[in-house]
Amino acid sequence: MADLIDPFGRRIEYVRLSVTDRCDLRCKYCMPQGFNDFEEPEDWLTPDEIERVIGAFGRLGTRRIRITGGEPLVRKNLPALAGRLAALPGIEDLSLSTNATRLDKHGQALFDAGVSRINVSLDTLRPERFKEITQGKLEKVINGLMAAKQAGFHPIKINMVVMKGVNDDEVEEMVEFCIEHDFTLRFIETMPVGETGRAATDQYISLQDVKARLADQYELIPGMMPGGGPARYVQVAGTDLRIGFITPISQHFCETCNRVRLSVDGTLYMCLGQEESYPLRELLRAGISDAELEQHIVKAIALKPERHEFNEKPDQVVRFMSMTGG
Secondary structure (H helix, E strand, C coil): CCCCECCCCCECCEEEEECCCCCCCCCCCCCCCCCCCCCCHHHCCCHHHHHHHHHHHHHCCCCEEEEECCCHHHCCCHHHHHHHHHCCCCCCEEEEEECCCCHHHHHHHHHHHCCCEEEEECCCCCHHHHHHHHCCCHHHHHHHHHHHHHHCCCCEEEEEECCCCCCHHHHHHHHHHHHHHCCEEEEECCCCCHHHHHHCHHHCCCHHHHHHHHHCCCCEEECCCCCCCCCEEEEECCCCCEEEEECCCCCCCHHHCCEEEECCCCEEECCCCCCCEEECHHHHHCCCCHHHHHHHHHHHHCCCCCCCCCCCCCCCCCCCHHHHCC
């Protein structure tokens, strides 16, 4: 069967796979404090079901899989699942997004299973501010990052959501931290996804302004990074540091979007900023064949919209980020 091509000619070669909607942190822009309306485990795709769906994507030309959540490391036996996915025909790149609080325990097993790259959410380097943003302990994240370096992950990308009046005074501090530890740094604009995301819109800051600020202090030259994501990169001259800018609001990247999201309950979401979806769990449990599964995936991709409408319709997406998969 031919590669997956959406109605706008984009080849879909990247699936963000959510293995849980639960998380051990409570970042304010992602999940409401006190939120407990999680999917029940019986509604989660099983490891066998996940392997079937990702295997079908692999046969259809998808090459990149990113394991996400929630926080994926709260899912039991994740290294074993990662090993199964890494072994699937067609899958060339298996990566992980995590908050790193459990990486000191599981990092080596994940690396040995075939996860080669990790992205770590880290919005601040100040312990009290970290507690205010996430309700967690910064020390756990730093320990996890150092364990990941020791395990052999490369690159390790730090994802920092830049928020006006919250952490925008730490941009240069994060640059220096990443230079010191040989991490890649990616800045992300806040997005109006769900009630929590919309509540944070007064904290929005354009990354065009952040980039201009950094250019006053550092010599920024064009840079590239391997991977299937939307970041636009520069390199800090005289260092190995590459800085990516993920700008869904100020400079959207929809024309090159190559990804879909598979939520923990088996729903395919075609766009983070739209509501088009395609449920697969019921079909899997009804006993469809692999050929039929591939046909359903092709039908789902045909629903992919041309672009998000965060600017025009900020109230459109009602689900929380943790429900969709980061």
